[in-house]
Amino acid sequence: MNKYHDLYEEQKNVLFQNFLTVLKFPSVSADKAFHPQVHACADWLCDYMKDLGAKVEQITQYGLPVILADFFVDKSLPTVLFYGHYDVQPANDRELWFQDPFDPLFRDGKIFGRGVADDKGPIMMGLFAISLLKHFGKLPVNIKFVLEGEEESSGKALFDFVERESEKIKSDLVLCTDTGGFRTGRAAITYSTRGLVYKQIDLVGPSHDLHSGAYGGPVMPPTNALALILAGLFDAQGRINIPGVYDKVRPIDPDERKAYAQLEFDVERYKKHVGSNTLVCEPGFTPLEQNWCRPNLCVNGIVGGYTGQGPKTVLPSVASAKISMRLVPDQNPDEISQLLEKRIRELCPPGIRLEIKDFGRAEPFMGLRSGPAADAASEAIRTVYNAGPDLIREGGTIPILSHFAKYVNPNVLCLGFTGSECNTHGPNENLSLDAFDKGVETTCLFFELLAGRLRHS
Numbered sequence: 246m247n248k249y250h251d252l253y254e255e256q257k258n259v260l261f262q263n264f265l266t267v268l269k270f271p272s273v274s275a276d277k278a279f280h281p282q283v284h285a286c287a288d289w290l291c292d293y294m295k296d297l298g299a300k301v302e303q304i305t306q307y308g309l310p311v312i313l314a315d316f317f318v319d320k321s322l323p324t325v326l327f328y329g330h331y332d333v334q335p336a337n338d339r340e341l342w343f344q345d346p347f348d349p350l351f352r353d354g355k356i357f358g359r360g361v362a363d364d365k366g367p368i369m370m371g372l373f374a375i376s377l378l379k380h381f382g383k384l385p386v387n388i389k390f391v392l393e394g395e396e397e398s399s400g401k402a403l404f405d406f407v408e409r410e411s412e413k414i415k416s417d418l419v420l421c422t423d424t425g426g427f428r429t430g431r432a433a434i435t436y437s438t439r440g441l442v443y444k445q446i447d448l449v450g451p452s453h454d455l456h457s458g459a460y461g462g463p464v465m466p467p468t469n470a471l472a473l474i475l476a477g478l479f480d481a482q483g484r485i486n487i488p489g490v491y492d493k494v495r496p497i498d499p500d501e502r503k504a505y506a507q508l509e510f511d512v513e514r515y516k517k518h519v520g521s522n523t524l525v526c527e528p529g530f531t532p533l534e535q536n537w538c539r540p541n542l543c544v545n546g547i548v549g550g551y552t553g554q555g556p557k558t559v560l561p562s563v564a565s566a567k568i569s570m571r572l573v574p575d576q577n578p579d580e581i582s583q584l585l586e587k588r589i590r591e592l593c594p595p596g597i598r599l600e601i602k603d604f605g606r607a608e609p610f611m612g613l614r615s616g617p618a619a620d621a622a623s624e625a626i627r628t629v630y631n632a633g634p635d636l637i638r639e640g641g642t643i644p645i646l647s648h649f650a651k652y653v654n655p656n657v658l659c660l661g662f663t664g665s666e667c668n669t670h671g672p673n674e675n676l677s678l679d680a681f682d683k684g685v686e687t688t689c690l691f692f693e694l695l696a697g698r699l700r701h702s
């Protein structure tokens with residue numbers, strides 16, 4: 246056992262009151278009606294961090310408050326930037342919860358409530374760690390917290406702040422604990438997330454809907470054109486059929502493959518979970534590798550023609566589809582966006598007017614999985630969990646990570662103490678008390694170990 250464990254056990258009851266308090270703010274950023282509560286939550290966190298000794302600032306000119314809390318110790322020490330978000334997903338599905346989502350409930354060794362795992366729990370793990378570390382004297386490193394209030398509603402406030410005021414958050418390491426774990430009872434280092442390109446294509450054929458018998462033949466239905474375009478973008482083996490799209494895809498390292506093989510990934514359980522007996526993987530790739538390390542194209546929605554009951558012999562005038570692509574290192578979203586558009590235009594048959602709308606893009610992210618900071622994290626995790634971290638990637642997209650890498654420091658480390666069983670974004674979001682406690686202790690040890698290893702630049 247480590248010294249933080251004993252101290253934490255002693256102070257837990259008092260510290261925990263603060264966790265319960267922060268969970269009670271319905272800080273839902275997606276719904277304007279809740280914005281006063283988002284502000285109230287930010288104010289409370291600022292007061293709490295001031296009490297812990299930080300110099301605190303709320304930046305409000307870009308949107309909902311970005312909180313910057315500086316636990317400065319000494320110029321000669323390295324600085325860690327701790328990222329988190331204090332806003333939460335809506336919880337309008339009250340009837341599916343055991344209890345009011347903003348009135349936290351203890352049950353079966355877990356705590357239930359909106360935001361308990363995503364992301365108020367991980368934020369409080371970090372703040373409790375500060376509190377415990379201070380008990381033993383000065384903090385071992387300078388620590389800055391940057392907490393945003395728009396993560397769950399895809400807001401841009403933090404992005405603007407990071408771009409324009411990056412000198413305020415200059416750091417030697419960015420630490421994100423908003424990523425999850427892979428296996429129950431284990432912690433994880435997520436070192437890569439996928440990027441995103443998203444488009445809508447709108448096709449117009451005849452100027453109005455026509456009789457499919459009277460006009461079918463000489464007039465190209467936009468629905469047929471849509472089918473031609475979409476079918477030309479991928480094949481049945483999961484490969485994307487766009488020239489150049491794979492050119493910059495970084496191959497998987499042998500040591501990554503080894504790490505994935507150790508995850509005890511249960512393919513049969515996965516099949517059951519997704520409700521499909523057959524998984525589509527390119528030759529030579531496992532389902533995990535296909536999801537984490539390979540680009541993907543998904544038609545997210547198709548609209549066109551008659552979709553009501555029974556037949557209607559109509560030759561429709563318009564059709565459209567939404568298409569997203571997930572990108573992996575080192576694909577460039579601007580380049581891929583251009584390649585996708587070019588391919589769509591090539592595939593579009595004559596007689597159709599094509600418009601392409603862009604819904605934005607995000608870079609793929611590649612962070613740390615080795616080196617001094619990752620080693621310190623692994624050692625801290627091994628001490629607390631009696632097992633090293635799972636080294637994983639993530640199929641989803643966390644755009645702020647590549648933003649930090651670009652504007653603050655390429656050394657971005659993502660530690661996950663919460664797992665898929667937490668049901669984040671869903672009803673009865675929960676976190677096991679054991680996972681929370683381990684997260685607190687690991688964070689303490691991690692900061693302590695970093696001090697001797699992270700170089701201050």
Ligand SMILES: [Zn+2]
Pocket residue numbers: 330363364396423
């Ligand atoms: Zn989150």
